[in-house]
Amino acid sequence: MIGRLVQRTFRAMGTSCAVAVTTRSAGEPRVERALDAGEAEVAACEQALSRFRPDSDLSRLNGGEGGWVDVDMRLLEALSAALHAREITDGKFDPTILPALVAAGYDRTFDELEERPARTADGWRAAAEIEVDAGAGRARVEAGAAVDLGGIGKGFSATRALQAMQSAWPGLPGGLVDLGGDIALAGVTPDGGPWRVAIADPRTPGATLATLMVESGGVATSGRDRRRFGPDRTLHHLIDPATGASALAGPLTVTVVAPDATEAEPHATALAVSSLPEARAHLSRFPQLSALYVPRDGEPVAIGNLPLLAEVAA
Amino acid sequence: MRRVWATVVAFWAMLAIVGVIAWSRQAPSTLPSATPTVMVVKGKNGKQQVVVVQPTAGAHATTQTSPPPPA
Known part of the structure; x- marks a missing residue:
């Protein structure tokens, strides 16, 4: 048992954000220094990367x-x-x-x-x-083109914010940055173990699909479960680059676990416009990645060595 | 005098028993129970199999694909 988790929540990048550190004592100045550094880095990233x-x-x-x-x-x-x-x-x-x-x-x-x-x-x-x-x-x-970093910006920012926290507190026992579900993790939790990340069930609001056990790295989720708009809310923000329109293929959501959040988020975006066979083929090229693919019909599919916390019963 | 000592010993013995009971008693869980989920995973033999996964309460973070409703 190392101590306790001190967390700060704030709003940035159009979503709810949190930075947290594992510490023995909440009153330590370096706790506030680390949280300040993490929040400031998120703000700096938003100023650099936001298209809004x-x-x-x-x-x-x-x-x-x-x-x-x-x-x-x-x-x-x-x-x-x-x-x-x-x-x-x-x-x-x-x-x-x-x-x-x-x-x-x-x-x-x-x-x-x-x-x-x-x-x-x-x-x-x-x-x-x-x-x-x-x-x-x-x-x-190039002239006439424009960049949107929506499929990588939050993962990139979470990674940088975690690094800023580690710089502000050399030897930081454990840190977490959560930018609206794009998550960067390092070190240990207050109980000395890995971080537990709940995967929200896109089919049942408020329910948890599974719990991941992540020692360090990044977790990102992409999908078409909630961000819908247009007539009858038939459109979603996942554009298939091949057609330039809302993607037809792809799951309800897909969660990717990677060595860092910058890597996790674009892979999640790519898998979100991929069929299940395409997703399997894609991840077979990247053994450091694993994913939970929740199709629009059928049961969720774990691909790769997904670090599920719970015991699996056959 | 012996009666006084007997009372003191009985008092401390009672206190020790109460302490042990309180220490060993599990606190009632206030966390909501998680519903098991059916999932397809790759088994040890390399083949896909359908399994039941029990989500665990007490996560440090939760995935999401979009901002939650404004508070």
């Missing part, structure tokens, strides 16, 4: 009309991670789907969405060009 803030680095980049734009190093790192993710997911995760997403109707925060008929982006083409010049601290996006 007109003054964010990402908004300035998207308004750059194909030219080079000086941006925060967080955006440069996130773009590099997104480009890598696009490559290893064979384009199923694509940070340049924004025109298709906006055309589909997701053109403002979820709190502000109105119902209007969907349309397909004119001349839709996936995999628009992005260039990152880390040395010069600048990036560019």
Whole structure:
């Protein structure tokens, strides 16, 4: 038994967020220092990566009309991670789907969405060009294209926030960052064991599907269970880059466990537009990943070595 | 005098018994019970099999795909 978990909750990135540390004593100054550092890093990431803030680095980049734009190093790192993710997911995760997403109707925060008929982006083409010049601290996006980091930004931010907490408290026994369900974990819990992460059951609001036992790494979930909009709420925000429209294939939700949250989230996004055979084939290439795939019909399927806490009864 | 000592010993013996009972008694759980879930997993022989999984209460975080309703 190490002690207790001190948690702070706040709102950022359009969702409920939490940072938490394992500590022997809640009154230690380094507890507050670590929590402050985590929350501040989330705020800094939002300022760099949000497409809903007109003054964010990402908004300035998207308004750059194909030219080079000086941006925060967080955006440069996130773009590099997104480009890598696009490559290893064979384009199923694509940070340049924004025109298709906006055309589909997701053109403002979820709190502000109105119902209007969907349309397909004119001349839709996936995999628009992005260039990152880390040395010069600048990036560019091809003219007419735009970037949305919705499928990687929260995982990236959670990873960075956890690192900020570890820097603020060298030797941090355990830390957790939860950005609306995209979760980064390290170290131990107050009872000295691994972190327990409940997977929400998309079929039954408020119910838990299973509990994961994660020693360190990231957990991310993507799906079409709740973020629906448009006429009769038939549309969802998961755009299939191949068509530029709301994806037809894919599960209700999919949860991915990875060595870090930056890696978990784009894979979850890619699997969310994949059939079950496609998801199995995808994960067979990445032994460090595991997933829980909840199809729209049928029973949930665990893929890879999913670290389920509960004993499994045959 | 012997009666006084007997009373004192009986008092402490009673206190010890009460303490042991209180210490060993399980506190009633206030956590909601979790419903078992049917799930498909890969068995030890490498084949897919349908199993029942018992979710555990007391998680540190919960996955979600969208923001919860405003408080």
